[in-house]
Amino acid sequence: MVDAVVRNPPEGRATDAAAQPAGRTASGPDRLAACIGGREALVAYRAHCSDALFAPPQSPDWIEAWARNCNPDIVCLTLAPHGGPRLAVCLEVVRDRLVRTARLVGGSHANGSFPALSGGPFPVLARTDLEGLAASVRAARPDVDLLSMERLAPQLEGVENPLHPLRSWDSPNPALAIDLTPGFEGVLARASGKRKRKKHRSQVRKFEAAGGFRRITATTREDVDRLLDAFFRLKSARLKAMGVADAFGDEKVRAFFRDLFGTATETTPRPDFLLQALEVGGIVRAVTGSSRTPASIVCDFAAIAEDDLAAASPGDFLFFENIREACDEGLAVFDFSVGDEGYKRQWCDLETWQFDVAVPLTAKGHVAVGLRRGLVAVKRSVKSNPRLWNAVKALRRRDGGKTAKAQDAED
Known part of the structure; x- marks a missing residue:
């Protein structure tokens, strides 16, 4: 952060x-x-x-x-x-x-x-x-x-x-963020902006063909429950496939996030904790949960649907729109929080430990x-050793796949 x-x-x-x-x-x-x-x-x-x-x-x-x-x-x-x-x-x-x-x-x-x-x-x-x-x-x-x-x-x-x-x-993990002070055009100029815009236009066409799309910001407790239901489902499936324990699986933790984000919708003039999502064809395909400060927005968690539209990268699309909105609001930083991931590196120019x-x-x-x-x-x-770290992640995915198949067989 x-x-x-x-x-x-x-x-x-x-x-x-x-x-x-x-x-x-x-x-x-x-x-x-x-x-x-x-x-x-x-x-x-x-x-x-x-x-x-x-x-x-x-x-x-x-x-x-x-x-x-x-x-x-x-x-x-x-x-x-x-x-x-x-x-x-x-x-x-x-x-x-x-x-x-x-x-x-x-x-x-x-x-x-x-x-x-x-x-x-x-x-x-x-x-x-x-x-x-x-x-x-x-x-x-x-x-x-x-x-x-x-x-x-x-x-x-x-x-x-x-x-x-x-x-x-x-x-052991860096925290990655984007300096927004140059504005959205400036951010794109240093982050393969031409390719990002071309991809964004292509995504719009694909989402329109799949039944239309809309970007949602939770403004009521009912919105919060719907978006968090989708997030918990998508995140659980993703983490299971990766062989990683689900930090959001505990019902008490889920109740905490419902309480936190639900209460935030009743705060004026703007919520300190914010849920946003991309819906395509009436189905939630990507969700982000963020915390806000006077000068920045911090993406605390995110999840995407691994379905027929996964190849269209709904998560990338949602981040594009979230980052553009943060620039329009005059914020100084878009913070991806802790964790070194490829999709963050495509945007980020700030790194802290x-x-x-x-x-x-x-x-x-x-x-x-x-x-x-x-x-x-x-x-x-x-x-710090890319080959070793990739091997560890591959091993996790293999074990996670075995566990998922075993659980599906029991069900």
């Missing part, structure tokens, strides 16, 4: 989270505090964000929707040096096998996160701050083994992430950090 949010929150939404016990506060060094759980923490966090800079996965709407649908055990950490500018970050406590982790709210769905900063430039943090933060979490939640913040953005709107000096390692912060709080946490460090190193090594 390349951008951030500075806005006043809509009223009346901080009280919807599950009725949890009142928050507890544990003090570390003189500028540290951890507000633990419940309505009190969520209300305080929304108030902090009223004049703060933050990324969509740390927005109050995201945090509260996740608490309502997936996990109410939320930890809000704050940092306030000498009463000056304040930093706040929301984490959820989860248990994975033998380790209990406080991680960024949303897990793998939270990409390009950035803590909520208010009150002006934030000072550079040092290792002693990290140690103080760990001490604060230990005091408030002695049951937590590991503090983990993954896929953090190094900067937003020119503001350096105060957590960057504390990074444990860089994420997100980073992780991992802080062990117990002996089990130390073991977990060591294992994660090794896993990240292996992933980076594999993905």
